[in-house]
Amino acid sequence: MSEAKEVFLFGYSGHAYVIIESLKDLGYEIVGYFDKHKSDDNPYNLEFFGFEKEVDVKQIVGDRLVFPAVGDNSIRKNLVHFFNSLNLNQFVLKDPSANISKTASIGVSTYVGKAVLINAQSKIGDGVIVNTGCIVEHECELANFVHVAPGTVLCGNVKIGNESFIGANSVIRENKSVVGGALIGAGTVVTKNVMENGIWFGNPVRKK
Structure with missing residues (x-):
């Protein structure tokens, strides 16, 4: 397993800064980051190890930990598949301020942010972001590579498909589903199943 909870990040910009502060609060040592280009801004003084497609990541990382620190669902999906290919x-990553039921299950490379509540029997896939202040009620299911933006409320037994994006301060009513790849705009109230791809917004929800 890892040595002294050492971790390499993939991506180093706004979302990564949130990840870094959660890691630090949990006592992880951040060795450095991989990204397409070396960042002009380096507020956490991290070492740049190159672009993952151009360097020997396995040789550099060894048995230490890796984490995808990007908000884009597609890029995060590709990174997790890349991690899997190299074993x-x-x-x-669960921020210490998050409140997570012992009966909830959470996949690898998923980030549970500050002040998040995840209730009983919820299932969260790989590479998911549950961002600051979200509420995920009982028996919700979030598939792989979903991004739930800050302040969102998922009422009981909500199902979110792969690679969906749920905008900040949205509310999804109990027993409703959102198809994979859908984009739910900020502040939307989902009162019916969203079964078509595309952009959805409003109260009640409608397709753009």
């Missing part, structure tokens, strides 16, 4: 050590 790199992934983990679940």
